[in-house]
Amino acid sequence: MSETEQIAKLSEVSWISDLMSERLSASGDTTGIPYYHFRWKKKWLADYVAWPKTNEQVSSILKYASKKKIPIVARGGGTCYYGSASPTRGGIVVDTKSMDCILDINKDEGWVRVGAGAVWEILDNELAKQGFTTPVKPQSGVASTLAGWLSIGGKAGIGTPKYGSMVDNVFEMEVVRPDGTIETVAGDEMLPFFGTVGIAGVVTSIKMKIIPVPETTEGLMFAFQDLERAIDAVNRLSKTKTPPIYLRLTDLEYEWRIQGGLPPETTGLFFVLVTYSGETAEVEESLKTARGIFEVAKGMEMQKSYYEKNWDDRFIVEMKLKLEVPTLSMQNFWIPLDHIGPIVKRMYKIASKYRINSCFYLVLGRPNKARLCVFAPSDHRNWMHFMSGKSMLHKLVKTMYRGGGELYTFGLQNTVYIKRYQKNDYKRFKEIRNKWDPDGLMNPDKLTRCNMSYTRLNLMFTMNGYFRRLQVVLRRAKNILQIPVSYQEAMSR
Amino acid sequence: MRRFFTPELDVDPDMIVKCSNCSTCRWTCTSYEEFHSEAYFAGGRLRLLRSYVEKKLPIDDSFVRAVYACSTCEQCVERCPIKVPYVRIIEDVRKKLVQEGKGPYGKLHVMGDMAFQHNNVYGEDPLKRGDWVKPDTKISDDSEWGYFVGCTASYKRPEIADATLRMLNYFGIEPQILGADEYCCCSPLIRTGQCTRPIYEELEDGDKELLGNLDVEKFILHNVEEIEKRGIEHLVFSCSGCYRTTTLDWPKYYRERYGILPFSLQHLTQFLALKIKKGELEWKSGYPERVTYHDPCHLGRHVGVFEAPREVLRSIPDMEFVEMERNRENSVCCGAGGGFKAGFGENAVNVAERRLNQALDTGATTIVSSCVFCKLNFLDAVKKRNVNIKVLNIEDLFISLMGLG
Numbered sequence: 001m002s003e004t005e006q007i008a009k010l011s012e013v014s015w016i017s018d019l020m021s022e023r024l025s026a027s028g029d030t031t032g033i034p035y036y037h038f039r040w041k042k043k044w045l046a047d048y049v050a051w052p053k054t055n056e057q058v059s060s061i062l063k064y065a066s067k068k069k070i071p072i073v074a075r076g077g078g079t080c081y082y083g084s085a086s087p088t089r090g091g092i093v094v095d096t097k098s099m100d101c102i103l104d105i106n107k108d109e110g111w112v113r114v115g116a117g118a119v120w121e122i123l124d125n126e127l128a129k130q131g132f133t134t135p136v137k138p139q140s141g142v143a144s145t146l147a148g149w150l151s152i153g154g155k156a157g158i159g160t161p162k163y164g165s166m167v168d169n170v171f172e173m174e175v176v177r178p179d180g181t182i183e184t185v186a187g188d189e190m191l192p193f194f195g196t197v198g199i200a201g202v203v204t205s206i207k208m209k210i211i212p213v214p215e216t217t218e219g220l221m222f223a224f225q226d227l228e229r230a231i232d233a234v235n236r237l238s239k240t241k242t243p244p245i246y247l248r249l250t251d252l253e254y255e256w257r258i259q260g261g262l263p264p265e266t267t268g269l270f271f272v273l274v275t276y277s278g279e280t281a282e283v284e285e286s287l288k289t290a291r292g293i294f295e296v297a298k299g300m301e302m303q304k305s306y307y308e309k310n311w312d313d314r315f316i317v318e319m320k321l322k323l324e325v326p327t328l329s330m331q332n333f334w335i336p337l338d339h340i341g342p343i344v345k346r347m348y349k350i351a352s353k354y355r356i357n358s359c360f361y362l363v364l365g366r367p368n369k370a371r372l373c374v375f376a377p378s379d380h381r382n383w384m385h386f387m388s389g390k391s392m393l394h395k396l397v398k399t400m401y402r403g404g405g406e407l408y409t410f411g412l413q414n415t416v417y418i419k420r421y422q423k424n425d426y427k428r429f430k431e432i433r434n435k436w437d438p439d440g441l442m443n444p445d446k447l448t449r450c451n452m453s454y455t456r457l458n459l460m461f462t463m464n465g466y467f468r469r470l471q472v473v474l475r476r477a478k479n480i481l482q483i484p485v486s487y488q489e490a491m492s493r
Numbered sequence: 494m495r496r497f498f499t500p501e502l503d504v505d506p507d508m509i510v511k512c513s514n515c516s517t518c519r520w521t522c523t524s525y526e527e528f529h530s531e532a533y534f535a536g537g538r539l540r541l542l543r544s545y546v547e548k549k550l551p552i553d554d555s556f557v558r559a560v561y562a563c564s565t566c567e568q569c570v571e572r573c574p575i576k577v578p579y580v581r582i583i584e585d586v587r588k589k590l591v592q593e594g595k596g597p598y599g600k601l602h603v604m605g606d607m608a609f610q611h612n613n614v615y616g617e618d619p620l621k622r623g624d625w626v627k628p629d630t631k632i633s634d635d636s637e638w639g640y641f642v643g644c645t646a647s648y649k650r651p652e653i654a655d656a657t658l659r660m661l662n663y664f665g666i667e668p669q670i671l672g673a674d675e676y677c678c679c680s681p682l683i684r685t686g687q688c689t690r691p692i693y694e695e696l697e698d699g700d701k702e703l704l705g706n707l708d709v710e711k712f713i714l715h716n717v718e719e720i721e722k723r724g725i726e727h728l729v730f731s732c733s734g735c736y737r738t739t740t741l742d743w744p745k746y747y748r749e750r751y752g753i754l755p756f757s758l759q760h761l762t763q764f765l766a767l768k769i770k771k772g773e774l775e776w777k778s779g780y781p782e783r784v785t786y787h788d789p790c791h792l793g794r795h796v797g798v799f800e801a802p803r804e805v806l807r808s809i810p811d812m813e814f815v816e817m818e819r820n821r822e823n824s825v826c827c828g829a830g831g832g833f834k835a836g837f838g839e840n841a842v843n844v845a846e847r848r849l850n851q852a853l854d855t856g857a858t859t860i861v862s863s864c865v866f867c868k869l870n871f872l873d874a875v876k877k878r879n880v881n882i883k884v885l886n887i888e889d890l891f892i893s894l895m896g897l898g
């Protein structure tokens with residue numbers, strides 16, 4: 001079959017497969033226990049997997065699918081949470097990772113045109129050979145793709161406090177509309193593709209900003225006894241003249257789980273890591289300012305080697321939490337820095353009430369707004385414990401909406417919340433869907449429709465909360481992981 | 494802990510649920526780079542395994558193929574944030590598939606059949622295993638040094654066996670070799686899950702007759718007994734696969750019942766590096782070329798020998814030694830291990846070709862390795878794809894620079 005020829009029968013196309021192993025492997029994502037979410041999906045298994053290499057091939061699949069009314073799910077690295085890149089009504093999974101070549105590069109104007117399925121790390125390795133790098137990237141950059149991050153909004157990661165979101169770094173994109181039309185979009189025309197999980201079409205190539213590899217990259221890490229002071233430091237650091245490229249706030253349990261404990265002679269319950277890059281003199285100046293801010297907030301400087309260990313682990317920290325537990329439930333929020341305190345405090349309170357583990361980490365997106373990830377490490381084979389973690393996350397979502405903020409990633413499971421709480425976004429997503437994909441074939445059941453009702457969900461988690469409390473009262477609620485002693489003492493104070 | 498795995502695929506649930514599906518191990522994976530499908534990298538295979546088990550799906554050919562299209566190179570384990578012991582898991586799965594009669598994949602069973610009948614995986618005459626020894630080299634029957642040759646060097650690449658023997662002779666060692674008493678080390682069998690398996694003969698009328706049971710433990714015990722019987726105290730290896738299996742797998746079968754192995758093991762690169770450290774090696778000539786080193790997975794990532802071969806190469810006069818972009822722990826697999834070459838021949842050559850191109854990117858004119866399998870696969874790529882690079886093993890370099898070849 002030639003590239004532009006219409007697809008008559010999927011099974012005759014060499015780059016499309018219906019083998020069970022291919023369908024299964026392309027139907028999952030980072031969701032820890034796929035079967036827990038089966039009830040959210042009508043058909044969790046893809047019927048076909050396609051590996052197009054060009055936009056013409058993408059176009060031919062989309063034309064075929066729109067004619068035959070077959071659902072399409074674009075798939076990048078599959079690292080997104082909440083079933084974003086997994087099918088809900090079968091159909092064709094379009095694996096974009098074979099569209100990953102550098103198509104053009106202009107070092108004078110500072111841009112690269114690259115296949116949208118390029119993995120960040122591979123792209124950065126290639127750019128580095130020419131002395132360049134991408135200004136922003138997610139912490140899943142070792143596996144995720146450019147279009148994958150773009151499609152979930154790409155707001156907080158490495159580089160974002162200084163260079164902005166993904167949307168600020170893309171000049172132009174080539175896309176295939178749900179009806180198979182190939183188009184080049186720029187400016188506001190690109191917006192329907194940011195954070196909309198592929199409902200407006202499949203992105204096939206991106207022209208994005210590149211910057212010279214910075215002269216120096218250095219940072220600091222400080223420990224705090226007090227959450228308010230740590231947040232205050234983060235707040236101030238986010239507003240400095242030269243913003244950091246990475247700013248992270250974590251708690252003790254998080255550090256404990258990912259690094260196996262703190263360095264000797266370090267105490268603290270909250271930890272702020274800040275990294276700057278640029279010209280050496282500028283970085284030195286920024287570090288001086290940061291140290292001043294930390295000292296005013298009464299932070300305690302941590303060993304350089306501990307900072308370096310954390311910085312080196314920046315692409316794997318989120319997953320390192322799984323070192324000790326088989327199941328990692330998490331929720332992530334996109335919230336103003338001022339609203340973090342109440343959520344974190346509520347998290348500790350509920351976790352202690354339910355006798356479960358919990359921890360958080362926060363990464364600054366842009367001044368005053370951050371991605372807050374709240375984790376409930378568990379083992380789904382201990383069902384009550386696992387569900388209690390989920391209940392806690394549900395309660396925190398409600399707390400978050402009361403205080404102001406939104407969810408960071410929507411995907412499948414969080415669509416239920418946007419429908420209820422983010423009414424304007426829900427309306428916008430519906431408009432995009434109606435305009436570009438009136439048949440609802442592109443990534444169905446995401447953003448605009450949900451198989452689970454909020455009332456049912458709320459009832460389930462509320463009931464679960466009551467049962468767990470009962471277990472605790474009857475002394476039958478065992479925790480999965482030990483909690484660091486100093487932490488327990490401080491939290492109970 | 495409740496086991497929720499089907500009898501068909503009984504693997505340790507604690508291991509498998511560890512994988513977070515983060516895909517950090519994907520793009521560096523030997524088989525993903527070749528097949529570009531999520532069923533063909535560690536995280537994807539574990540996802541598959543879990544789906545087959547949780548959904549109680551019947552094992553089909555596509556699953557078996559995916560499970561076997563892996564060179565067990567351990568690049569994924571190196572990358573994994575959680576250190577999921579993927580290779581151990583997949584070897585268990587392969588074992589289970591063989592037990593259930595669903596594996597091994599394709600023609601890989603021939604290796605098991607041949608080993609059962611001829612004690613080597615190539616089906617060669619076991620009595621000719623030592624025929625590679627040339628009259629101008631020396632072996633003995635009372636030395637405390639032994640040389641474990643392996644099936645591939647014995648039958649397919651005798652020049653490697655010869656070079657190794659000459660190297661040992663140069664240092665005054667006349668090692669014992671086991672000859673017909675050396676059985677396969679079992680690396681190809683263990684890697685492909687053929688640890689125990691009934692062996693049948695196809696009769697003319699289409700029926701099958703049971704010949705017996707292949708059991709790697711018997712091979713291992715036989716080898717250990719032969720080595721011990723001959724009073725060998727130090728065993729040298731030229732094959733990284735044999736060395737890995739003897740170091741990591743033999744003790745598993747041997748130790749539980751018989752205690753620790755009664756001899757020490759060293760790879761020839763370690764042997765040479767020690768000689769250099771002791772000042773016992775003076776190169777007779779130099780190698781005035783740009784050279785890069787390819788870490789065999791079995792010697793490097795599996796056993797941790799990264800520096801010894803580099804120390805040897807760096808000591809060679811006039812040589813310009815350069816590293817490839819991916820080296821040591823991050824080295825790329827050559828594509829020959831884990832039954833990949835035997836099961837997916839052309840794909841294995843593609844993998845080797847890519848690695849050779851990475852070597853060429855450094856400007857090197859020679860790629861040196863220290864594994865029989867890597868050399869075999871690289872030479873195939875040179876021949877079939879016309880890659881313009883010299884492929885040598887360290888022992889080849891040794892005998893040529895010392896004027897022993």
Ligand SMILES: Cc1cc2nc3c(=O)[nH]c(=O)nc-3n(C[C@H](O)[C@H](O)[C@H](O)COP(=O)(O)OP(=O)(O)OC[C@H]3O[C@@H](n4cnc5c(N)ncnc54)[C@H](O)[C@@H]3O)c2cc1C
Nearest residue numbers: 076077078079080139140144145147148149151197198203
């Ligand atoms: C370890 C780890 C760290 C993470 N760190 C961060 C972080 O720092 N910041 C952050 O924001 N997120 C982070 N995430 C979440 C996730 O990795 C990101 O959202 C990631 O960018 C998703 O990219 P992907 O290529 O894996 O996309 P996928 O998961 O494959 O897809 C994501 C969504 O995009 C759609 N899509 C994919 N490709 C296309 C295309 N070509 N055209 C149209 N739609 C498409 C899919 O349908 C899906 O809805 C992290 C996740 C992990 C596992």
Ligand code: SF4
Nearest residue numbers: 522563565566567569
């Ligand atoms: S062992 Fe090698 S080939 Fe197999 S999955 Fe891991 S990286 Fe890929």
Ligand code: SF4
Nearest residue numbers: 512513516518536573
């Ligand atoms: S094996 Fe490790 S690196 Fe690979 S997907 Fe699983 S957790 Fe991630």
